[in-house]
Amino acid sequence: MIQLTDLTYDYNAGRDDAIHALKGVNLTIKPGELVALLGHNGSGKSTLAKVLAAVYMPTSGRVEVNGVTLTEDSAYDIRRQVGLVFQRPDDQLVANRVIDDIAFGPENLGMPREQIEARVQAILASLGLSALANSQISSLSGGERQRVAIAGVLAMQPACLILDEPTTMIAPPLARNLLRLAHELRDNHGVSVIHITHFMHEVVDFDRIIVMDGGNVFMDGTPQDVFLRANELRQVGLDVPLVTRLGAQLMHHGITIPQPVLTPNQLRDALVPLPRQDIGVTRPLQPTDQPPQRTHDTIIAIDNVHFTYMQGTPMASVGLSGATCQIGKGEIVALLGGTQAGKSTLIECINGLRKPQHGTITVDGKEIFAKGYDIGALRDRIGIVFQQPETQLFEETVGKDVSFSPRRRGLPPEQSRAIVEECLTAVGLDYQTFRLRYVYALSGGQKRRVAIAGVLASQPEVLILDEPVAGLDPRGRTELANLIARLTKERNLTVILVGNTIDELAELADRAIVMHEGRVVDQGTLRELLNDADMLHGIGLELSETAEIARVLRQHISDMPTNLLHVDELRDVIVQRYGTTQGGTHVA
Amino acid sequence: MSLEFSRNVTFGQYIDIRSAVHNLDPRTKMICAAVIMACAFMTRGLISIAPLFALAIIVQLATRIPIGYTLRGYRLLFRTMLFFVPFQVLFYQAIPGVEMHYYWRWWILSVSYEGILGGIFTLSRVIVLYHSINTLMFTTTMMDLSDGAEIMMDPLKKLKFPVNEFVMTMTIALKFVPLLITELERLMRAQIARGVRFDQGSVIARTRKLVPVLIPLFVNALSRAEILIVAMNARCYRGGEGRTKRRTMHATARDVIAGVIVLLFGGLGAYIGRTMGI
Numbered sequence: 082m083i084q085l086t087d088l089t090y091d092y093n094a095g096r097d098d099a100i101h102a103l104k105g106v107n108l109t110i111k112p113g114e115l116v117a118l119l120g121h122n123g124s125g126k127s128t129l130a131k132v133l134a135a136v137y138m139p140t141s142g143r144v145e146v147n148g149v150t151l152t153e154d155s156a157y158d159i160r161r162q163v164g165l166v167f168q169r170p171d172d173q174l175v176a177n178r179v180i181d182d183i184a185f186g187p188e189n190l191g192m193p194r195e196q197i198e199a200r201v202q203a204i205l206a207s208l209g210l211s212a213l214a215n216s217q218i219s220s221l222s223g224g225e226r227q228r229v230a231i232a233g234v235l236a237m238q239p240a241c242l243i244l245d246e247p248t249t250m251i252a253p254p255l256a257r258n259l260l261r262l263a264h265e266l267r268d269n270h271g272v273s274v275i276h277i278t279h280f281m282h283e284v285v286d287f288d289r290i291i292v293m294d295g296g297n298v299f300m301d302g303t304p305q306d307v308f309l310r311a312n313e314l315r316q317v318g319l320d321v322p323l324v325t326r327l328g329a330q331l332m333h334h335g336i337t338i339p340q341p342v343l344t345p346n347q348l349r350d351a352l353v354p355l356p357r358q359d360i361g362v363t364r365p366l367q368p369t370d371q372p373p374q375r376t377h378d379t380i381i382a383i384d385n386v387h388f389t390y391m392q393g394t395p396m397a398s399v400g401l402s403g404a405t406c407q408i409g410k411g412e413i414v415a416l417l418g419g420t421q422a423g424k425s426t427l428i429e430c431i432n433g434l435r436k437p438q439h440g441t442i443t444v445d446g447k448e449i450f451a452k453g454y455d456i457g458a459l460r461d462r463i464g465i466v467f468q469q470p471e472t473q474l475f476e477e478t479v480g481k482d483v484s485f486s487p488r489r490r491g492l493p494p495e496q497s498r499a500i501v502e503e504c505l506t507a508v509g510l511d512y513q514t515f516r517l518r519y520v521y522a523l524s525g526g527q528k529r530r531v532a533i534a535g536v537l538a539s540q541p542e543v544l545i546l547d548e549p550v551a552g553l554d555p556r557g558r559t560e561l562a563n564l565i566a567r568l569t570k571e572r573n574l575t576v577i578l579v580g581n582t583i584d585e586l587a588e589l590a591d592r593a594i595v596m597h598e599g600r601v602v603d604q605g606t607l608r609e610l611l612n613d614a615d616m617l618h619g620i621g622l623e624l625s626e627t628a629e630i631a632r633v634l635r636q637h638i639s640d641m642p643t644n645l646l647h648v649d650e651l652r653d654v655i656v657q658r659y660g661t662t663q664g665g666t667h668v669a
Numbered sequence: 670m671s672l673e674f675s676r677n678v679t680f681g682q683y684i685d686i687r688s689a690v691h692n693l694d695p696r697t698k699m700i701c702a703a704v705i706m707a708c709a710f711m712t713r714g715l716i717s718i719a720p721l722f723a724l725a726i727i728v729q730l731a732t733r734i735p736i737g738y739t740l741r742g743y744r745l746l747f748r749t750m751l752f753f754v755p756f757q758v759l760f761y762q763a764i765p766g767v768e769m770h771y772y773w774r775w776w777i778l779s780v781s782y783e784g785i786l787g788g789i790f791t792l793s794r795v796i797v798l799y800h801s802i803n804t805l806m807f808t809t810t811m812m813d814l815s816d817g818a819e820i821m822m823d824p825l826k827k828l829k830f831p832v833n834e835f836v837m838t839m840t841i842a843l844k845f846v847p848l849l850i851t852e853l854e855r856l857m858r859a860q861i862a863r864g865v866r867f868d869q870g871s872v873i874a875r876t877r878k879l880v881p882v883l884i885p886l887f888v889n890a891l892s893r894a895e896i897l898i899v900a901m902n903a904r905c906y907r908g909g910e911g912r913t914k915r916r917t918m919h920a921t922a923r924d925v926i927a928g929v930i931v932l933l934f935g936g937l938g939a940y941i942g943r944t945m946g947i
Contacts, residue, residue: 136899157905165903172893173900177683177811177844184915189905197915217685217810219847233904394738395684434858457866465862472889473859475881485881486863521888539863 083110083133083163083241083273088142090125090132102128104296105142112240114273115263117284117304120293121318122554126277129293130243133275135159147240161190164234164242168250170226179221179229180205180214186237204232207269208262220396223420224255231262235270242266243275248283250552252420252581253623256283279554281308282322282626285343292317308341318556323626324348327648327655334656345633353637357658377409380543380575381431386440387599388426400426401437402599408543413569413576415587415607418596419621424579425468427596428545432463461490464541468548470532471525479505479523479531480516486539504534507571509564526557530564537568543575544568550586562586582623583607588646595622607646614643627651684807688733689923691808695817697924698805701931705801708935709794715786717942718793724934725800732808739803746799750792758788815840816916833909841897845890852889856882 090103102125110116120126131137132144135156144151146162167173176182183204187197205211208228218226227247234242244263248256260283263274267288276284284290290307292300294317300307307314311321311329320326321341328342328351338351388401401423408414418424429435430442433449433456442449449459467473476482483504487497502512508530520531529549536544549565550558562585569576569589578586587593593610595603597620603610610617614624614632624632627648635641638658645651690698705721712718729739760777761784763769770782805814819836826832857867865878941947 131899134903136903157907160903160905165900167896167900169896171848172896173904175841175844175897175901175904175906177840181812181916185906186904188913188915189907191911191913194913194915194917197913201915217683220685237905393741395686395735429858432862434861457864460862460864463862465859467855467859467862470859473856473885475884489864536863 082112082145082147083108084143084145085109085133086143086145088129088132088144089140090128090137091140092128094140102296103132103139106296106298108291108298108301110241110273110275112273113267113271115267115288116273116275117287117290118275118277118293119279119281119284119290119319120299121279121556124293124299124317125296126293127245130165130245130275130277133241134163134165134243136165161237162240164237164239166227166231166234166242166244166247168246170223170230173230174218174226174233177217177219178214179210179216179218179232182218182229183210183232183236186233190237200236200238204236208232208235223251224258227251227255227259228262231266235266235272239272241273241275244277246277246279248278248280249554254419254621256280281320282324285322292319304343305341308343320555323648324630327630327652330652331655331659334652334660336656336659345630348630349634349637352634352655352659355659357638359640359658377412379407380410380445381408382441382443382446383407383427383431384441384443386427386430386437386442388423388430388435388437390426392438399599400435401430403440404596404599404601406594406601406604408575408577411573411575412592413590414578415590415593416577416579416596417581417583417587417593417622419581419623421598422581422596422621423599424596425547426599428465428547428577428579431545432460432465461539462541463543463545464536464539465545466533466536466547466549469529469552470536471528474520474528474532474535477519478516479510479518479520482520482531483534483538485535490539500538500540501534504537505531507537507568508534510534526553526560529553529561541574543577544572545577545579547579548581549578550584559585565589581621583611583617583625583628584623585625587625595620597621608644611644611646612642682807683810684732684734684738686733688731688808690728690732690804690927692923693808693927694918694920694924695809695813696820696918697920697927698809699814699817699821701927702801702805704931704935706798708939709797709801711939712790712794712942713945714942714947715790715793716947717938717945718790718797720934720938720941721797722793724931725797727930727934728804729800732804734807739807742803743796743799746795750795754788754792757791758784761787811840811843812916816914816918820918831909833912837909845893848893849886849890852886853882856885 085106085108088103088106089101092100092102106129118126118129128137132139135144135151138153138156139151144159146159149155149158149162151159174182175185180201183201184197187200192200205214208231210225210228210232213221213225218229221229231242244259247259251259260276263276264286266272266274276287278284285304285308287304290300290302290304291298292307292314299317300310300313308321308325311326314320322343324345325341325343328338328340328348331338332340336355338348342348342351383404383406386401386404390398390400404423404427416424416427426435430437436450444459444462447454449456474482476485480501483501484497487500492500501516505512505515510527510530515531520528523531533549546565550561553561565578565586566589568574578590580586587607590607592604593607594601595610595617602620603616611628614628618624618632625646627645627650628643631641631643631645631651634655635643642654645654705724709718709721712721729736758780761779761781763783767783771779772782773780815836819832822830822832822836860878860882861867865881867875867878870878
């Protein structure tokens with residue numbers, strides 16, 4: 082049992098610049114409860130986690146865990162009882178081997194050797210890590226590392242486990258595994274789990290949702306309670322899951338289903354018993370959004386490219402195994418695939434950063450790895466925004482960082498200045514305001530924009546964006562996606578958007594290329610691809626929430642199309658089948 | 670430029686295969702490596718180094734690490750030696766009482782049969798030294814090395830030297846090395862993609878090009894370190910006092926056999942070197 086009474090926490094407590102992060106929180110968390118902690122950035126949720134884990138000492142108020150009140154002296158007792166798992170597992174792993182890391186906590190507690198051994202073995206077994214016990218942590222995948230990090234905390238036998246935004250930085254399938262694990266921990270270990278997240282759909286089957294805003298608890302209840310109050314959630318910058326919104330709209334159209342709908346499965350089960358008009362498979366409702374039939378001259382041609390990492394060492398691993406595709410001049414292409422599909426390897430090959438062991442890459446008909454080819458000029462023409470580009474900024478001020486490329490190319494100062502101004506404006510940052518700002522004082526989203534401006538400043542013909550919205554919260558994602566949509570429309574660029582999700586970014590593309598296990602397995606417009614949503618799902622590609630709902634509905638509604646991009650289309654398709662009195666459906 | 674530093678830098682890498690050498694007690698391996706090095710210093714010529722060279726080959730085979738991979742790590746060593754060995758041959762000083770066979774002589778420079786043998790001897794010695802350290806790193810995890818070191822440094826605790834904290838610091842520093850290398854590769858790729866050529870320009874120009882890479886590298890490393898501190902605190906780390914260990918080290922019959930083999934070969938080399946000077 083965790084009890085918080087009038088808890089406050091100030092950063093820089095007692096000083097003029099104190100920030101009141103928590104303003105009198107009262108909460109009780111029962112043993113074995115699975116709790117979601119939601120709130121936008123700055124709402125106080127991460128601070129709350131750190132105070133709970135006795136990493137921060139409260140400014141005032143009381144934290145009590147299983148009868149122990151948090152003081153300087155009892156901090157280690159509380160830390161043992163409340164485990165904290167961070168966003169990036171690499172940051173919290175201490176040892177090199179799995180088993181040694183899991184033993185780290187119990188060793189710190191000074192437990193006898195045999196007890197540590199028994200406990201570590203039990204944790205390994207229950208988290209399915211026994212086979213990896215002696216593996217090097219550096220050889221594990223991201224998902225496995227996260228599991229090890231959790232195992233290390235569980236080995237302390239905590240009463241409560243806090244997961245601090247563990248799903249923000251990882252691919253959706255890994256996030257799902259992690260959530261399943263959170264449920265198992267509650268069921269099998271009896272610990273209470275507090276999961277901090279920005280993503281609503283993750284928490285619909287939790288026991289309880291706590292919404293924070295401005296350092297206070299704003300809402301506290303079951304998912305059913307909280308997600309019925311969509312308007313209040315929107316006030317604090319959050320939203321209900323898409324399927325919940327859809328459910329409410331269907332109700333509005335006279336389809337009586339219990340509210341709130343929290344999962345695609347619930348929606349399916351609610352719809353199936355209702356009377357239905359069989360109208361056969363329909364085509365998508367928006368005939369106008371056929372892709373423009375531009376004829377493209379090929380700019381980049383990739384032919385049967387093979388690439389193996391660490392070739393000739395015991396650590397060799399295959400990145401590409403026969404990838405073939407073309408990119409047309411002025412085309413906007415989505416390069417999609419699950420983890421380890423070879424997308425990032427492919428774009429690094431296109432830019433000559435990695436040399437394939439086999440196969441050819443030509444740009445404008447010229448082989449880029451041929452002798453005498455000017456690879457420097459190629460890199461000026463193809464700009465890449467890498468994953469998390471904000472971690473690659475190096476200059477002191479925004480202006481200097483963005484002007485790096487013009488300066489390197491030796492452009493005169495006036496021209497360089499004009500380019501910087503133009504590029505900053507293009508990413509939605511005012512030149513005068515941001516030119517002299519310190520890079521390290523910007524927010525994460527702003528830094529990412531600066532990094533994109535820096536790549537635009539090299540005035541490339543081809544712009545490659547590698548998972549540009551990954552790791553941002555939903556608001557940041559939407560803003561950046563809108564920005565990229567504008568960039569691709571306004572500038573006459575060839576654009577390659579790399580991603581693992583059929584999201585609003587992928588929808589910008591004229592054409593999508595799907596990769597799996599180092600090869601191109603499918604190509605076409607998104608709608609064409611979505612016809613076979615099950616295949617996409619099967620190779621680990623993440624469907625948009627809309628397509629995922631459609632895919633689940635089709636399991637019982639055989640004439641349900643899955644080639645839908647917008648939730649409004651999905652609503653109309655359902656209303657066509659289940660609507661009662663509506664005359665015509667309107668297209669949004 | 671493919672930018673896979675870890676592909677060519679093999680030194681310090683642990684190769685995760687379970688061979689007879691991997692399974693030895695880390696203390697045995699550390700002592701054996703020390704014995705081999707000491708013996709190598711006592712050799713005097715190609716004949717005395719021969720048993721140690723043979724030992725290196727036996728150890729190499731026993732580790733089951735591909736010979737090609739091991740040799741990859743010798744590239745830098747060979748390049749350096751290619752520079753130094755000719756000097757040794759050219760400036761070889763005649764040993765009093767030994768007749769020299771000269772092929773070529775000019776001023777104080779010469780090429781002699783003895784000089785060439787001396788050069789090969791030096792090279793063999795360096796290989797034996799490098800191989801012993803390299804094999805220790807290839808076959809022993811950081812955790813084993815640090816645990817071994819902690820036990821061997823135990824007497825220092827009496828002098829109030831914070832052995833556990835020292836070893837923990839070293840372990841974590843080494844744990845960060847592969848992470849930082851990956852990070853470095855990533856940052857350099859981003860710079861190359863922005864048109865920077867690390868392989869062009871003068872030494873000063875090349876060094877200056879590294880600044881944009883090193884700044885984010887340090888910033889990211891510091892922020893990681895800050896989180897790690899919180900993480901270690903949250904996992905109740907309070908230094909070595911009151912801390913227990915899951916792992917124990919047992920020397921077994923295998924360790925005794927390994928020790929005997931090393932002593933036999935090493936001792937033979939050292940004995941020949943000391944008594945016969947060849």
